[in-house]
Structure formats: C-alpha cells, structure tokens
Amino acid sequence: MRSLARKEESDLEMMRNGITILFVFLCLSAFAIDGIAGGLVDCWKVWSRCSEWSRRGTGILWKGCNDYCKSLGKPGGSCNWVNNNTCAIAEIHLCVLDMSNSKSNNNGLQLTHLALVDSADLKVNSEPYAMEIIWRNVFVYIYLHDTALYGFYLEITFSCFPCRCANDRPSGRHFKVEQGTPGTSKI
Numbered sequence: 394m395r396s397l398a399r400k401e402e403s404d405l406e407m408m409r410n411g412i413t414i415l416f417v418f419l420c421l422s423a424f425a426i427d428g429i430a431g432g433l434v435d436c437w438k439v440w441s442r443c444s445e446w447s448r449r450g451t452g453i454l455w456k457g458c459n460d461y462c463k464s465l466g467k468p469g470g471s472c473n474w475v476n477n478n479t480c481a482i483a484e485i486h487l488c489v490l491d492m493s494n495s496k497s498n499n500n501g502l503q504l505t506h507l508a509l510v511d512s513a514d515l516k517v518n519s520e521p522y523a524m525e526i527i528w529r530n531v532f533v534y535i536y537l538h539d540t541a542l543y544g545f546y547l548e549i550t551f552s553c554f555p556c557r558c559a560n561d562r563p564s565g566r567h568f569k570v571e572q573g574t575p576g577t578s579k580i
Contacts, residue, residue: 409548412544412547412548413548416544416548
C-alpha cells in the first residue's frame with residue numbers, strides 16, 4: 394500500500410514538473426525571434442489581415458483594400474485567393490491590389506501583377522479607418538488567459554497542498570475523506 398502511494402506521489406510530482414517545464418518552454422519560445430511562436434505570429438498576422446473573419450475586423454479591410462488602391466491611383470483592389478508558403482494553412486485570403494500596369498503577352502492574354510498590401514505601406518494621405526472590435530481576438534484572448542490562470546491555479550494548489558488522502562483510489566483522481574466531529578477530519 395505504501396509503495397502504491399509513493400508511486401502515485403512520484404507520478405504526481407513528475408506531472409507537476411512536466412507542466413512547469415512546458416510552461417517555461419512556451420514562455421521562452423514566445424520571445425524567441427525564430428521560435429515556435431514566431432511562425433505562429435506571422436501566420437496569424439497574414440491570415441487575419443484579410444481573411445473571411447476579418448471582413449469587419451483586423452488590418453486592412455476588404456473595403457480598405459479597394460480604398461487603398463484607389464488612393465494610389467490604381468483602378469481598384471480586391472481580396473483574392475493567394476498561396477502563402479509562410480503559413481501552415483494552404484490558401485489564405487490576402488489583400489491584393491490589381492496593378493494598372495498589366496502587360497499583354499504574345500497571345501494577347503493580360504498579365505496582371507499582384508502586390509500584397511501591408512499595413513506599413515499605408516500612406517499618410519490615405520483615408521483613416523474606423524476602430525472596430527475584433528470579436529475573434531477578444532474570444533481567443535479570453536480563452537488563453539482563462540487557461541493560463543487555471544494552469545497557475547493547478548500549479549499552486551498541487552505544489553502547496555499535495556494530496557495526502559488515506560483512502561484514495563489508485564487513479565489518484567477521486568478522493569474519499571472521512572468526516573469526523575466538527576473541526577476535525579480523519580485523513
């Protein structure tokens with residue numbers, strides 16, 4: 394019985410250490426330039442710039458693409474399907490602008506040059522965009538912060554109050570505490 398309790402205690406200690414190491418690794422990789430989070434952040438920026446979800450949301454809006462192209466003297470712009478090699482998602486809606494300097498080849502087909510519109514390319518004379526709430530980001534941040542707080546809660550409670558129940562099951566998940574007189578308990 395004691396060896397089973399020691400084994401469960403060592404398993405619990407290994408799980409706590411594993412969670413701590415994983416948390417530290419994720420925190421460090423978030424600040425690494427070419428870390429895991431770097432690619433995810435790049436993917437998020439590209440995908441949220443002109444995706445289906447950002448019609449009312451982030452970066453340059455679909456209407457904003459058109460306004461930006463017109464401010465540069467181009468005929469107009471639109472969001473088209475463009476392959477993106479920097480992201481794990483195969484195809485992403487990106488803001489592209491139709492360049493007016495299209496050339497025709499020998500067959501008479503029009504070759505249109507497309508350029509990605511970046512928010513850093515916006516000129517001072519372009520129209521300002523209204524501030525809008527991006528609900529996708531709000532929900533993602535709420536979810537991430539809730540899970541982080543729950544992880545801290547588990548880490549603190551497991552490290553400060555280790556399970557020392559006499560009649561616990563071998564799984565270690567369900568505990569049976571016998572109640573004694575008020576103010577005392579049999580553990």
